Amino acid sequence: MPNLIKQKNAAGKLIEFNMVKHTADEIYHRTHADKGEHQSLFQGQGKILLALSQTDGLSQKDLATQLSLTAQSTAEFVNKLVKKHLVTKEKSTTDRRKTVIRLTSAGRKSATKESAKVPEYLKNLTDTELDQLSAILTKMNDSLYNEISTANPSWYDKFHDSITDRLRDWFL
Structure with missing residues (x-):
């Protein structure tokens, strides 16, 4: 069984990452808005x-x-x-x-x-670390998708299709 303190620390790091990333995205958007650039990275x-x-x-x-x-x-x-x-x-x-x-x-x-356009924070990771991060995020996303599906299967189908369409163009 995973250590609850480690889980809480990891959750805190995810919250911190989301907050810092949001701020960095806002700064990027403000400094590049006049150049007609957008953030649809990795299409x-x-x-x-x-x-x-x-x-x-x-x-x-x-x-x-x-x-x-x-x-x-x-x-x-x-x-x-x-x-x-x-x-x-x-x-x-x-x-x-x-x-x-x-x-x-x-x-x-x-x-x-x-x-x-590759974010600087990803350039600091090795190929092995990038593979590990991708695997971990995939596992976390799958768990969240399962929670959503259990809570509301019809909403999940619409949500998942929307996300899949968007990701197909952005990241896949």
Whole structure:
């Protein structure tokens, strides 16, 4: 059984994090509002640009796997990026069944802008710590979703669909 004092301390740290993050977001919003920037960080298209900036020339299937996206979502995001002239699609020279996605020069610039949007507090974490944080937050979110579902199943369905749609575009 987990230590109640440790649980209380962790709850306090979560509350503190939410308060500090809210304040930081407010400051960011005030200092960037006049530049037309917004805080919709890590949209699906942005994640694809970031992945390609680290390894350009990935197949569409590899992108989907690396980013934990469905093939359909990946294709949708890639097609939008092609229309914006940020990436190109070409058939692989070694396997004609594969479509290879490459950044354009405009895509590279956009990827650089996307990487600058990673919050500083996450840049201090190692890959292992980021994986641990993601796993912990997933576990906490699942527990909260279960509480909501138990309390009001019909409201949960609407809420979960809304969150899933928003997250699909922002983070997934």
